Amino acid sequence: MIIRPMRKADYAAVAELANLCRPNRITPSIEWFLVDHHALVMMIDGEAVGYSVWGMTADWHAYGRDHGIRPDWRHKGLGGLLHEARLKAARDAGASHFVGITWDANGPMKRILGLKGVRMTHVPHHFADEGDGWTYVCELKD
Ligand SMILES: CC(C)(COP(=O)(O)OP(=O)(O)OC[C@H]1O[C@@H](n2cnc3c(N)ncnc32)[C@H](O)[C@@H]1OP(=O)(O)O)[C@@H](O)C(=O)NCCC(=O)NCCS
Numbered sequence: 001m002i003i004r005p006m007r008k009a010d011y012a013a014v015a016e017l018a019n020l021c022r023p024n025r026i027t028p029s030i031e032w033f034l035v036d037h038h039a040l041v042m043m044i045d046g047e048a049v050g051y052s053v054w055g056m057t058a059d060w061h062a063y064g065r066d067h068g069i070r071p072d073w074r075h076k077g078l079g080g081l082l083h084e085a086r087l088k089a090a091r092d093a094g095a096s097h098f099v100g101i102t103w104d105a106n107g108p109m110k111r112i113l114g115l116k117g118v119r120m121t122h123v124p125h126h127f128a129d130e131g132d133g134w135t136y137v138c139e140l141k142d
Contacts, residue, residue: 001078003085006039006051013048014041021051021068024129028066037065040089042082048075052086054098062095062140067109074108083112091140098138103130110134 006014009031019027033039033053042050050073053066064086069079083100090098100117102109103126110119117138126133 001042001044001081003042003050004038005032005089006041007062008034010041010048014051014123016065017048017051017068017070017101020071022065022066033128038093038126041083042078043113044071044073050078050082051081054086054089054090056093056095060094060096062090062093062098064098064100064113067112079108080115087116087138087140089100095140097140099135100138101126101133103127104134105130106131110136113138 008030010066011033014033015027018137019060030033037053037055037121041048048070051066052061054064056062060066067079073099087098098117100113102122113119113136117136119134122137123133123135125131
């Protein structure tokens, strides 16, 4: 298993994966992954099994945008490993902290964000389809 920055050539596989993981959403463009944000891809035996997208503001505030593991590869700890790689990428890029948000019913993602961060704020109606959100903050400076 390797986790590496997403490349242009990964777009078709990652877009398919993103559609599997977030079926109610319009497929993000290649620019959304590679220009507007930073994206990591997790590969196992040449197959893209996970992707993770984050952004950073001009004042070193990193934030999560998307995160997914192929359904048949879930519940093996891969989502947690991929999030740790995303935090490391943000730290290496100079971020002081990382803010993640997920919806109230997303137990696995709340667990992943909570293992590396502190739950902060309930955000009513944050998600159009999934309802309320919870934000988590992870300090990245030593
Ligand atoms: C969220 C997602 C990435 C998790 O991937 P995964 O590889 O199954 O995650 P992991 O195996 O690392 O498990 C995460 C943790 O959640 C825990 N968990 C699983 N179901 C849970 C539940 N209903 N409630 C609480 N915790 C739960 C697991 O036990 C694990 O914790 P542990 O490592 O302490 O045992 C995956 O479910 C996914 O792609 N979902 C669809 C897309 C999505 O929701 N993305 C997040 C957008 S914010």
